[in-house]
Amino acid sequence: MIPPLTGKSAVITGGLTGQGLAIAHALAGIGANVAVGSFVSEAAGRCGDAAAYPDPEQISQVRTALQARGGKVFAAHLDVRDAASIEAFLKAAETECGPADILVNAAGTTAEQPVSGHSDELWLKIIDTNLNGAFRMTRSLLPGMIDRGWGRIINIGSTAATVGWKDNPAYCASKSGLLGLTRCVALEGAPHGVTCVMISPTWVETDLMRRNVDQVVEREGKVRSLEEAMAEIADQNPQRRIIQPEEVAALAAFLCREEAKGITMENIQITGGALW
Incomplete structure (x- = not known):
């Protein structure tokens, strides 16, 4: 049986870690070529946020693991806050993997x-990464997807x-804004076979979550351990x-399949029953 995403190419931001990396593996596992990018740093420019920046x-470790799935793979630094970085990444990704049929916006902090007392610098960094990126x-x-008459855009919300x-x-x-963007993109893409959906989980066990919880533990004066929290x-x-x-x-992998073509403009939650 031919895997359902054979011949399709996916671009995944935040794809070197956490939810983005898990999605890359899921899409590669059903035939997609995958281009993954994250802000690669040796902890430079953290500015107090909780992002788990890969080094x-x-x-190379991610590239090797994804290549074992059998498709084409591109992995590189990507700063979604910077237009030049996006342009360079997408040009190289298309050369390696082909035009993007799928976009997963998973980069976040x-x-x-x-x-x-919230600083402008930290506020703008979070908005610029999660929403503007x-x-x-x-x-x-999106224009290329519209021209080809097929596309899937998945925004990782909350x-x-x-x-x-x-x-x-x-x-x-930032996540409220991302939901608004999702709905507008869904309407723009609907006549052209392009869907746009937001997946909104509650807490997800990633390095980003652990760093975020660790910030809370520090602020509280370490009255409990990270594991206790x-x-x-x-x-x-x-x-x-x-x-x-x-x-x-x-869920992201299913939304990219042909069977999910009628699912668009939705905010699908994965919560285990939790409100937050």
């Missing part, structure tokens, strides 16, 4: 800071898009567990 060595990538790839959370104003604002989050979920990246990836 340069991870590029967050930080625990209240509105009072998705806009820039979509703006670059329950934060619809539920406020103390000390997370920039993150909540993680266990408390799991206990608060009605299923008494933390959602795994592979669960998000499985």
